[in-house]
Amino acid sequence: MLSIRDITKVYANHTALSGLSMEIEKGSIYGLLGPNGAGKTSLIRIINQITAPDSGSIFFEGEPLQPKHIGAIGYLPEERGLYKKMEVGEQVLYLAQLKGLSRKEALTRAKNWFLQLEIQDWWTKKVEDLSKGMQQKVQFIATVIHEPPFLILDEPFTGFDPINAEIIKQEILNLNRKGTTILFSTHRLENIEEFCTHLTLINQSKKILDGKTKDILNSYRSNTYKIDFIGNLDAIKNQIPHHFELKSFKTGAEYQEAEFKILDGGVNDLVSFLLPHIQIQGIRESIPSIQDIFIQKVSQS
Amino acid sequence: MNKILLIIQREYLVRVRKRTFLIMTFLVPLLIAGMYGLIFYLVLNQNQLSNQQKVMVLDPGKTFGKNLQNSNAVLFQYTNQKSPDSLKKALLQKKFDFLLYIPAGKDTALSAMGGESQDPRGIQLTGQKQASIQTLGQIQDEMERVLKNRDYQAAGIDTAKLNRIKPKIHIDNTVITAEGEKSSDSLVSFIIGIIASILIYMFIFLYGVQVMRGVMEEKTSRVVEVIISSVKPFQLMMGKIIGIALVGLTQFLLWVLLSSLLSPIISTGINAKTKTEISTKTLQNTSTVNGSSSPGLEMLKALGSQNYPYLISCFLFYFLTGYLLYSALFAAVGAAVDSETETQQFMLPISLPLVFSIIISSNYVVNNPDSTLSVWLSMIPLFSPVVMMVRVPFHPPLWQLLLSMLFMILGFLGTVWVAGRIYRTGILLYGKKITFKELGKWLFYKS
Numbered sequence: 061m062l063s064i065r066d067i068t069k070v071y072a073n074h075t076a077l078s079g080l081s082m083e084i085e086k087g088s089i090y091g092l093l094g095p096n097g098a099g100k101t102s103l104i105r106i107i108n109q110i111t112a113p114d115s116g117s118i119f120f121e122g123e124p125l126q127p128k129h130i131g132a133i134g135y136l137p138e139e140r141g142l143y144k145k146m147e148v149g150e151q152v153l154y155l156a157q158l159k160g161l162s163r164k165e166a167l168t169r170a171k172n173w174f175l176q177l178e179i180q181d182w183w184t185k186k187v188e189d190l191s192k193g194m195q196q197k198v199q200f201i202a203t204v205i206h207e208p209p210f211l212i213l214d215e216p217f218t219g220f221d222p223i224n225a226e227i228i229k230q231e232i233l234n235l236n237r238k239g240t241t242i243l244f245s246t247h248r249l250e251n252i253e254e255f256c257t258h259l260t261l262i263n264q265s266k267k268i269l270d271g272k273t274k275d276i277l278n279s280y281r282s283n284t285y286k287i288d289f290i291g292n293l294d295a296i297k298n299q300i301p302h303h304f305e306l307k308s309f310k311t312g313a314e315y316q317e318a319e320f321k322i323l324d325g326g327v328n329d330l331v332s333f334l335l336p337h338i339q340i341q342g343i344r345e346s347i348p349s350i351q352d353i354f355i356q357k358v359s360q361s
Numbered sequence: 362m363n364k365i366l367l368i369i370q371r372e373y374l375v376r377v378r379k380r381t382f383l384i385m386t387f388l389v390p391l392l393i394a395g396m397y398g399l400i401f402y403l404v405l406n407q408n409q410l411s412n413q414q415k416v417m418v419l420d421p422g423k424t425f426g427k428n429l430q431n432s433n434a435v436l437f438q439y440t441n442q443k444s445p446d447s448l449k450k451a452l453l454q455k456k457f458d459f460l461l462y463i464p465a466g467k468d469t470a471l472s473a474m475g476g477e478s479q480d481p482r483g484i485q486l487t488g489q490k491q492a493s494i495q496t497l498g499q500i501q502d503e504m505e506r507v508l509k510n511r512d513y514q515a516a517g518i519d520t521a522k523l524n525r526i527k528p529k530i531h532i533d534n535t536v537i538t539a540e541g542e543k544s545s546d547s548l549v550s551f552i553i554g555i556i557a558s559i560l561i562y563m564f565i566f567l568y569g570v571q572v573m574r575g576v577m578e579e580k581t582s583r584v585v586e587v588i589i590s591s592v593k594p595f596q597l598m599m600g601k602i603i604g605i606a607l608v609g610l611t612q613f614l615l616w617v618l619l620s621s622l623l624s625p626i627i628s629t630g631i632n633a634k635t636k637t638e639i640s641t642k643t644l645q646n647t648s649t650v651n652g653s654s655s656p657g658l659e660m661l662k663a664l665g666s667q668n669y670p671y672l673i674s675c676f677l678f679y680f681l682t683g684y685l686l687y688s689a690l691f692a693a694v695g696a697a698v699d700s701e702t703e704t705q706q707f708m709l710p711i712s713l714p715l716v717f718s719i720i721i722s723s724n725y726v727v728n729n730p731d732s733t734l735s736v737w738l739s740m741i742p743l744f745s746p747v748v749m750m751v752r753v754p755f756h757p758p759l760w761q762l763l764l765s766m767l768f769m770i771l772g773f774l775g776t777v778w779v780a781g782r783i784y785r786t787g788i789l790l791y792g793k794k795i796t797f798k799e800l801g802k803w804l805f806y807k808s
Contacts, residue, residue: 110590141585
């Protein structure tokens with residue numbers, strides 16, 4: 061869908077992006093992750109052709125990126141903004157027409173979206189009379205109304221309460237199921253692995269990690285399992301075979317938790333060793349979250 | 362192109378639908394008409410409006426007899442009493458407004474010096490309040506007139522003959538061109554020039570600032586980020602500038618329309634009034650009024666003979682190009698700053714040439730429309746919209762007009778280029794204090 065090749069962008073006194081390359085596959089939800097000031101917004105502005113890179117090139121579905129592709133891209137900027145004194149409906153129609161829709165087409169689609177998000181009563185309200193969350197919904201509609209095959213969402217969930225955030229999340233997943241490719245930029249990494257199929261971590265203008273979310277997580281698996289249990293582990297401490305390594309042990313309020321690294325064999329072997337001695341409450345593989353990986357990577361670099 | 366039209370449409374409709382636009386459009390002509398009406402009324406009726414002052418004349422020397430003539434402002438009364446003291450009591454009781462005391466006795470000082478003067482001195486005007494300049498002046502004029510007549514007679518001059526001598530001069534000012542002679546009226550050109558330049562100045566400021574506000578609104582509300590992901594910054598800037606220009610034109614045309622509807626009503630009212638006024642005055646003062654052909658009539662004739670298509674097309678040209686030039690600069694300022702308070706330092710260099718040109722136009726250019734300085738100023742695009750508009754009614758040479766217009770177009774293109782470069786960088790830059798040096802750098806950034 062979008063191929064970013066060796067992009068560099070230098071501002072007067074700092075480098076925003078240096079030699080960044082990314083491949084965004086069609087149909088993916090691509091996470092663009094990085095701390096504030098890493099260069100995410102600079103990259104997004106280049107993709108939107110708001111600014112041009114100093115060197116490097118971008119290809120949109122195999123063609124060099126051109127002004128005609130603007131209609132195929134939807135953009136929800138991090139800094140949300142609407143004309144405060146303009147009526148909500150008029151505003152959505154205006155922005156849709158700027159993206160190339162006819163007024164008639166824009167009207168039908170806008171009405172549908174307002175119905176879908178249950179905000180049809182707001183059509184003639186002025187933006188300044190809406191709450192921040194309401195404005196976000198309007199802005200979201202304005203972003204997706206021209207049904208772009210490629211959607212850039214910069215921190216789409218900030219400003220929403222949990223209920224509305226969930227509604228918007230479902231709408232995004234819905235669009236993705238219908239074939240929309242999504243570039244999702246954020247610095248908040250909680251639960252990001254559930255949402256993004258691919259991701260790139262950038263820090264201080266450079267890419268430090270990228271790939272399929274699954275592959276990244278797999279590469280950080282260490283065959284380590286956490287086991288919650290009731291019983292006396294100390295009694296069998298000395299009997300633990302060599303191919304299991306007890307990495308940590310702590311006592312919680314209701315049960316105890318031990319972490320084993322399996323050097324040889326599978327999780328079933330571990331369980332069958334433990335079963336006679338303690339009562340197991342739960343087992344889960346301990347995979348570092350993207351957040352952990354991210355923090356680890358950033359502090360390394 | 363289609364998108365620019367959309368932007369123009371939005372900018373136009375948003376402003377025209379505002380209540381303030383309607384109020385401005387309908388109220389301003391009414392206010393102006395009302396103001397002129399009031400001024401005319403005051404000028405015509407000032408005598409009736411001010412109360413006639415009763416002046417008691419105490420003239421024991423009988424220098425003036427009873428020859429002082431009454432007017433709308435002053436009514437002379439005479440008394441035979443010798444001393445002012447009892448009259449001062451009557452003054453306090455408000456039996457009359459002023460006491461004019463002319464002591465008996467001659468101007469001995471002048472006579473001693475060999476002068477001929479027989480005039481009284483030590484004259485006092487006493488009242489419960491200070492006499493107005495008008496009252497004082499009228500009394501003084503009357504007294505001087507009486508004494509002058511007395512002195513003429515003493516010198517053997519026939520006053521009746523003297524009053525009949527009334528030389529009358531009127532210069533018809535004509536302009537010769539290749540096509541022939543045309544009569545012109547400098548005063549009318551003067552007035553038209555001043556009015557046109559003030560209108561242009563006002564429009565540029567009014568709508569230039571609107572452009573700046575609009576740009577700042579988009580920047581501070583962050584709408585701009587959404588919009589320039591669909592259109593180029595330059596398109597957005599030009600769309601806004603053109604949209605607001607159309608608002609200005611609409612307002613101007615509505616004003617012209619409204620005042621042409623209103624002015625017949627007002628002018629017939631004024632005309633009826635002035636005609637009776639003039640005729641009664643001429644009847645009353647045939648001896649004192651100089652000309653019988655009124656200068657107002659000449660001016661009306663000159664106003665009627667103006668080449669309006671020429672004036673209006675020049676006005677529209679300089680209005681539009683001047684506005685485009687300045688509003689591009691205003692747009693650049695709006696894009697460079699984060700808040701209204703920061704605009705000050707950038708507003709100054711923009712307003713300075715405008716203010717300079719209106720001051721020099723109304724004080725110098727209008728009196729010397731063809732001087733070297735005026736010609737040069739009318740060639741420089743920052744000044745020419747105002748300065749040239751003052752010169753236009755005086756019919757400057759065609760080549761100067763065309764050259765000035767050419768420079769204006771070039772100047773406008775240059776400014777738009779510069780402003781566009783500042784705009785596209787500034788509009789996406791938040792939270793940074795901008796200096797002039799910084800602005801200079803932006804001109805040479807790659808897009």
